[in-house]
Amino acid sequence: MSDNQTSLTPNTREIDITKKTVKMQVSAADKIISTIIYILFSLFAFICVYPFYSIIINTISANDLSAKGEIIFWPKGIHFQNYIDVFKIPGLGNAFMISLGRTVIGTLLTVGASAFLGFMFAQEDMWGKKFWYRFTIITMFFNAGIIPWYLTMRSLHLTDNFLAYILPSVVAPFFIILVKTFVEATPKELQQAASIDGAGIFTIFYKIILPISKPILATVAIFSAVNQWNSFQDTLLLVTDSKLYSLQFILYNYINQASSLSTMVNLQNAGSTAMATLATKQTSTSIRMTVTIIVVAPILLVYPIFQRFFVKGIIIGAVKG
Amino acid sequence: MRSQSMRSNSFRKFLYISPFMLLLAVFAYYPLYGWVYAFFDYTPPIPLSQSEFVGFKWFHSLVENQVKIDQLMQVIWNTFGISGLGILFSWLPMIFAIFLTEIKAVRFRKFIQTVTTLPNFISWVLVYSLAFSMFSSEGMVNGFLHMTGLTDSPTMFLQSSEHVWWTMWAWATWKSLGWSAILYIAAIMGIDESLYEAAYVDGATRMQVIRHVVLPSMMPTYFVLLMLQIASFLNNGLEQYFVFQNAFNKDTIQVLDLYVYNLAMGGGSYSVSVAISMLKSVISVVLLFSVNGLSKMLRGEGIV
Numbered sequence: 001m002s003d004n005q006t007s008l009t010p011n012t013r014e015i016d017i018t019k020k021t022v023k024m025q026v027s028a029a030d031k032i033i034s035t036i037i038y039i040l041f042s043l044f045a046f047i048c049v050y051p052f053y054s055i056i057i058n059t060i061s062a063n064d065l066s067a068k069g070e071i072i073f074w075p076k077g078i079h080f081q082n083y084i085d086v087f088k089i090p091g092l093g094n095a096f097m098i099s100l101g102r103t104v105i106g107t108l109l110t111v112g113a114s115a116f117l118g119f120m121f122a123q124e125d126m127w128g129k130k131f132w133y134r135f136t137i138i139t140m141f142f143n144a145g146i147i148p149w150y151l152t153m154r155s156l157h158l159t160d161n162f163l164a165y166i167l168p169s170v171v172a173p174f175f176i177i178l179v180k181t182f183v184e185a186t187p188k189e190l191q192q193a194a195s196i197d198g199a200g201i202f203t204i205f206y207k208i209i210l211p212i213s214k215p216i217l218a219t220v221a222i223f224s225a226v227n228q229w230n231s232f233q234d235t236l237l238l239v240t241d242s243k244l245y246s247l248q249f250i251l252y253n254y255i256n257q258a259s260s261l262s263t264m265v266n267l268q269n270a271g272s273t274a275m276a277t278l279a280t281k282q283t284s285t286s287i288r289m290t291v292t293i294i295v296v297a298p299i300l301l302v303y304p305i306f307q308r309f310f311v312k313g314i315i316i317g318a319v320k321g
Numbered sequence: 322m323r324s325q326s327m328r329s330n331s332f333r334k335f336l337y338i339s340p341f342m343l344l345l346a347v348f349a350y351y352p353l354y355g356w357v358y359a360f361f362d363y364t365p366p367i368p369l370s371q372s373e374f375v376g377f378k379w380f381h382s383l384v385e386n387q388v389k390i391d392q393l394m395q396v397i398w399n400t401f402g403i404s405g406l407g408i409l410f411s412w413l414p415m416i417f418a419i420f421l422t423e424i425k426a427v428r429f430r431k432f433i434q435t436v437t438t439l440p441n442f443i444s445w446v447l448v449y450s451l452a453f454s455m456f457s458s459e460g461m462v463n464g465f466l467h468m469t470g471l472t473d474s475p476t477m478f479l480q481s482s483e484h485v486w487w488t489m490w491a492w493a494t495w496k497s498l499g500w501s502a503i504l505y506i507a508a509i510m511g512i513d514e515s516l517y518e519a520a521y522v523d524g525a526t527r528m529q530v531i532r533h534v535v536l537p538s539m540m541p542t543y544f545v546l547l548m549l550q551i552a553s554f555l556n557n558g559l560e561q562y563f564v565f566q567n568a569f570n571k572d573t574i575q576v577l578d579l580y581v582y583n584l585a586m587g588g589g590s591y592s593v594s595v596a597i598s599m600l601k602s603v604i605s606v607v608l609l610f611s612v613n614g615l616s617k618m619l620r621g622e623g624i625v
Contacts, residue, residue: 303442
């Protein structure tokens with residue numbers, strides 16, 4: 001059984017690069033190269049992490065210090081008032097529910113559709129299979145453009161409509177390719193045996209394909225959840241009703257305000273007026289950073305757990321090319 | 322009799338997927354119909370049916386006087402510049418992957434890989450928020466420069482119109498470098514072990530192994546990705562440039578997608594922006610097919 005298990009998932013091997021490093025004599029030049037590699041990679045890793053770290057320490061530091069940009073490495077005057085204040089912002093709770101709602105519903109539908117379509121496109125006999133598969137894949141490379149898309153959405157009455165967040169992303173070509181590749185790599189006999197036992201297409205899908213495809217479906221789920229959570233453009237184009245604002249959109253408005261405010265200050269830059277504006281901005285800086293943390297938190301929390309998982313997923317896709 | 326039941330079975334399978342194909346038709350293919358707006362004098366809220374058919378007027382209007390030509394040329398120049406920088410440095414993820422796999426300390430390597438792929442998972446709005454917190458006039462970088470006494474007045478990193486292409490390239494690279502390297506890491510793991518051993522027996526140094534074993538094995542992957550990148554030369558996307566645009570950098574940051582958006586949503590010129598959208602999509606498809614043809618010619622297989 002255990003042998004069978006591994007052969008079901010031929011592509012999900014552990015990424016282990018060590019086996020590729022053949023032992024060679026270490027010369028002085030090699031040592032220098034190694035050192036440079038270590039330094040460069042450490043530096044880049046620092047650049048990748050520091051922005052997140054610095055925002056976190058700023059949100060819990062004394063607001064006047066963080067507004068002056070003085071919190072660099074360690075938090076000073078630790079407090080959590082910003083987080084309490086942020087939860088009192090009107091509309092933020094609603095935006096959170098919108099973002100959460102579209103992420104949960106959108107992800108469920110996308111995963112379901114990707115699994116089903118990936119499975120169906122792996123079937124040998126389907127009327128016009130080749131055509132419909134191309135019909136699906138071509139949309140990855142070709143689109144009408146954002147304004148025609150916007151006009152279509154408007155004519156379908158999908159502006160200021162929650163469904164606009166969900167429906168366009170249900171059929172996702174890339175995820176379908178991932179599932180199709182995965183299903184095609186599983187032994188045909190499983191499906192054939194079930195079919196001989198009288199199982200219909202839905203039974204095969206539900207009882208056989210869904211359970212064995214769990215790893216790839218988890219990958220699809222994470223990707224699609226991240227996409228939904230991060231989505232900003234659809235709110236920007238399609239939504240004017242503040243009840244449907246997503247968290248990303250609220251955050252953008254905050255920074256945009258702050259950014260134009262700081263432009264004004266820079267333009268005037270005549271001591272007293274600048275100071276006056278700065279006074280009103282002190283809260284806005286830390287509140288903005290706190291909202292940022294709230295928007296990025298779900299990803300930061302999920303990321304370490306699933307990172308290895310979706311790296312495997314993308315490699316399965318890469319094997320297909 | 323039997324073959325007929327098989328045929329009806331195969332049609333039934335199509336029926337199961339037909340609702341999804343309908344969704345695709347509506348959201349990916351039906352918008353193409355929106356291209357007709359480019360041929361009408363359309364101003365909302367007057368419906369298209371009552372708008373006047375104007376033929377190629379809007380396409381002409383793009384180049385009707387020097388001011389408009391200059392504007393469009395600047396936008397195309399920006400698009401080419403920013404995409405060009407991306408292509409110029411398209412080898413970076415490959416080099417990143419090669420040297421990452423050279424690291425022998427497993428924990429360190431896994432740590433680097435985990436950490437450098439993280440930025441790929443945040444939105445451009447969040448990237449901009451980070452950028453603003455770090456580089457605005459009251460941001461940490463200016464705070465640090467002020468504290469250490471390196472500068473007296475804050476430097477306007479985000480409001481500068483100079484180096485916009487480079488900063489946009491830098492943020493895009495920051496966001497995607499670690500992630501793009503994963504495909505190459507997969508390719509490196511596919512390299513036949515015996516090639517390494519042969520090189521080792523021949524007394525090759527580490528750099529020689531990289532040059533003669535690793536790099537050649539990566540070329541197919543690099544080539545496919547490069548072709549895809551060239552095919553989407555005009556599609557820089559909207560979000561990154563939208564969030565980073567401001568009154569100061571507008572001239573150098575407007576790529577085609579942003580220009581189209583600003584024309585329609587800012588200026589209400591739907592017909593003109595649809596005309597540009599349309600030209601852009603057509604050119605993109607031509608690019609894709611040329612690159613695909615080129616790939617078939619050079620490597621014997623297409624990329625699409």
